[in-house]
């Protein structure tokens with residue numbers, strides 16, 4: 158029951174100020190967001206790729222309020238592309254973006270977000286890699302899918318994310334699978350009302366399997382975004398039944414969660430991509446990680462008390 162409370166807190170400015178300023182928070186945050194700058198993150202990219210892992214990089218900072226901040230977000234991604242170009246890792250390191258950070262929630266936001274994300278997608282293509290559009294709360298998704306479709310006209314490798322907890326997702330999966338898209342399937346990390354989303358874990362898990370079957374049997378490239386051991390073995394079984402080779406789908410997990418499993422899957426010959434977030438505006442991302450696992454919150458609170 159704690160998850161929804163933490164997700165509500167993730168939208169509170171007062172909580173943001175309190176938590177961001179707490180003296181011990183940074184140390185706890187580092188588990189999930191291992192750096193603030195591109196310079197911090199390059200050694201992590203080098204280390205993980207040397208271990209046979211792939212990465213998708215996320216610059217945190219979804220809560221922007223002005224077009225200038227949206228353009229700064231675009232520039233932060235372009236600076237990342239410059240560094241990736243030097244590393245010459247191609248599609249082994251791609252990028253994940255949240256359109257809210259590119260201005261989607263501002264006035265005229267749909268066009269602004271498209272105008273800001275396009276140069277990032279272009280720059281990524283120029284160095285042989287790609288971009289995946291993250292899925293945010295359900296009110297943003299029609300715009301996200303429209304931007305995805307628009308970008309795919311010139312950059313068909315652009316990916317997007319769908320969330321198993323939403324009722325709409327089976328239909329989205331059918332459309333995307335038929336068009337041969339790269340699609341990351343996740344359970345869903347936002348607080349959504351019962352009118353649009355399953356609320357119970359077992360319903361979400363069942364929906365995940367239904368959607369995964371659609372993706373595996375379709376024409377696209379499925380990216381299985383989950384740490385759930387049951388879903389990972391079901392994914393392997395569905396891939397086998399669909400006759401997919403090991404390089405015709407991939408697993409994705411978050412930095413800081415089940416690191417041994419990242420290495421185990423890579424050692425089995427799977428493509429395993431680690432979603433790695435960095436930057437200074439980590440509050441929203443961090444709170445979603447706390448909401449997913451109450452033990453994270455207990456650890457966080459204990460560290461505050463012991464230092465306090």
Ligand SMILES: Cc1cc2nc3c(=O)[nH]c(=O)nc-3n(C[C@H](O)[C@H](O)[C@H](O)COP(=O)(O)OP(=O)(O)OC[C@H]3O[C@@H](n4cnc5c(N)ncnc54)[C@H](O)[C@@H]3O)c2cc1C
Nearest residue numbers: 291292318343344345346382383384385409410432446449
């Ligand atoms: C690569 C990737 C990209 C994502 N992108 C999006 C997105 O664009 N939009 C979106 O809404 N959501 C996104 N998510 C988050 C996702 O929706 C889930 O909230 C998150 O993955 C937890 O669900 P799970 O499938 O891992 O299963 P769960 O049943 O939540 O977890 C399974 C097991 O994984 C471990 N685990 C899971 N979460 C944590 C955690 N925070 N801390 C410690 N251990 C944990 C635990 O051992 C847990 O028992 C993404 C997730 C991944 C892996």
